Amino acid sequence: MAKAKPAKTYQQLSDEFAELTAWFESDQVNLDEAVEKYEQAMELLAQMETFLKTAQNKLKRISVKFDET
Amino acid sequence: MQDLVLAPADFVALINQTLESAYPSVIIEGELTNFRVSKNRWVYFDLQDDQASVKFFGTVYNLPGPLEDGLKIRVTGLPRLHPRFGFSVNIVSIAAVGEGSIKKTAQLLAAKLEAEGLFDPARKRVLPPIPQTIGLITAANSAAYADFIKILNERWGGVEIRLADVYVQGAQAPSQLVKAIEHFSQLPAPPDVLVITRGGGSIEDLAAFSDERVVRAVAASRVPTLVAIGHEVDTSLAELAADQRASTPTNAAQIAVPNRSEVIAGLQAAGKSLGLSLAQNFQAALSDLAQGGEYLTAQVNLLLKNVQESLVSNRRLATLFDPHAALKRGYAIASKAETHVSSIKQVKLNDSLAVQLSDGKIDSKIIKITGGI
Numbered sequence A: 001m002a003k004a005k006p007a008k009t010y011q012q013l014s015d016e017f018a019e020l021t022a023w024f025e026s027d028q029v030n031l032d033e034a035v036e037k038y039e040q041a042m043e044l045l046a047q048m049e050t051f052l053k054t055a056q057n058k059l060k061r062i063s064v065k066f067d068e069t
Numbered sequence B: 001m002q003d004l005v006l007a008p009a010d011f012v013a014l015i016n017q018t019l020e021s022a023y024p025s026v027i028i029e030g031e032l033t034n035f036r037v038s039k040n041r042w043v044y045f046d047l048q049d050d051q052a053s054v055k056f057f058g059t060v061y062n063l064p065g066p067l068e069d070g071l072k073i074r075v076t077g078l079p080r081l082h083p084r085f086g087f088s089v090n091i092v093s094i095a096a097v098g099e100g101s102i103k104k105t106a107q108l109l110a111a112k113l114e115a116e117g118l119f120d121p122a123r124k125r126v127l128p129p130i131p132q133t134i135g136l137i138t139a140a141n142s143a144a145y146a147d148f149i150k151i152l153n154e155r156w157g158g159v160e161i162r163l164a165d166v167y168v169q170g171a172q173a174p175s176q177l178v179k180a181i182e183h184f185s186q187l188p189a190p191p192d193v194l195v196i197t198r199g200g201g202s203i204e205d206l207a208a209f210s211d212e213r214v215v216r217a218v219a220a221s222r223v224p225t226l227v228a229i230g231h232e233v234d235t236s237l238a239e240l241a242a243d244q245r246a247s248t249p250t251n252a253a254q255i256a257v258p259n260r261s262e263v264i265a266g267l268q269a270a271g272k273s274l275g276l277s278l279a280q281n282f283q284a285a286l287s288d289l290a291q292g293g294e295y296l297t298a299q300v301n302l303l304l305k306n307v308q309e310s311l312v313s314n315r316r317l318a319t320l321f322d323p324h325a326a327l328k329r330g331y332a333i334a335s336k337a338e339t340h341v342s343s344i345k346q347v348k349l350n351d352s353l354a355v356q357l358s359d360g361k362i363d364s365k366i367i368k369i370t371g372g373i
Helices: A010-025 A031-054 B008-022 B099-116 B143-155 B173-186 B212-220 B237-241 B249-256 B260-321 B323-328
Strands: A058-061 B026-038 B042-048 B053-059 B072-082 B086-096 B133-138 B160-165 B193-198 B225-229 B333-336 B352-357 B360-365
Touching: A010 A031, A010 B260, A031 B260, B008 B072, B026 B053, B053 B072, B072 B099, B086 B099, B099 B212, B099 B237, B133 B143, B133 B173, B143 B160, B143 B193, B143 B249, B160 B173, B173 B193, B173 B212, B193 B249, B212 B237, B225 B237, B225 B249, B260 B323
Parallel strands: A058 B160, B053 B086, B133 B160, B133 B193, B193 B225
Antiparallel strands: B026 B042, B026 B072, B042 B053, B072 B086, B333 B352, B352 B360
16 A cells, blocks of 8 residues: 655745746746646645644654763 | 872872862853963953952863953852863853843954855855755743744644744753754764744844854754744844844744635646636637638638629620521621621522521622622
């Protein structure tokens, strides 16, 4: 059974979205690709928005004792 | 005990044993005099008041920064009798006491570190815009910690915060702060940013963040640093050495992470902009198509026009050569035995000649032939 892909970080999603935006801003936009890339961009936006609305910060107290010499 | 005879070394050992048991550690506050550093390593000075003077000994590693005679300082140390040099207190830590002395030691240290370039803006690194891990150095039971976490949670999610709970004031604070900074720097996977913070307090409370060891550790940190100490008006030397300073713990959280509601608004705007871009691309393609159609129509019309003009021209030409037109203008076509006659050489007297006029034909006979027109 194939392993599930690890969830992308917000930064990865953001980088992918930036790439797609740059593609749309370039001079040579192919219409067939444009529709596909637009759908990809909308999917990324949805994932990013979900992340922003649901992600929680995690606190880890480190166990090192700094008063030891 | 009265009759006990001891060798000098035994006496020294006995006194030290007694001192260690009775006074494992002492804190002495007084005016610094006879301060000197030998071989860039050994530190000697006296602390005095109106009635007494006590000798101290230690290393440069115990110093909070440059010192000079006349400063009021508090020294934590271990009283010892040296076998050759007599009584002194071995220094554990030193802190300036009183606003005047604290400010003076901070000025001396600031001048020294400034000259070394520790506060140089060119050294400053840019903090990551969206950190995934934050190393947080502060006191876990402090208001600064609570403020930082509260604002961080309000603004952003998905960050792993690794907390180093340390003293942020008092004699132990400098060494704990240094160890915590070094701990994060030495990790195989260090955090993306190091936040060092504490809330406001007296100048003595904040003194650890102007301690030379702490300031140097901040400057040497492998991880980019964001330091927020005290209130907006307070500036510690650690903040000057940091990659970025924040005015308060709350401000540190605001700098460390973006605001999620602003980012969501930005994403929604970006989505709309992308949709608009897609629509514009389609519009441009449609416009190209329309332009292509118009061009083709124009070309066809031009072709038709040329054909029409050609037809008119040919028609004119045909009219010009139409024999009926000439007959109507009064010309006639003469023919002999179905052959057109265009010269008198083709006929002779008494020949029958058919003459075609515009509206009929005359059969005639030649009775005279005259040359010329």
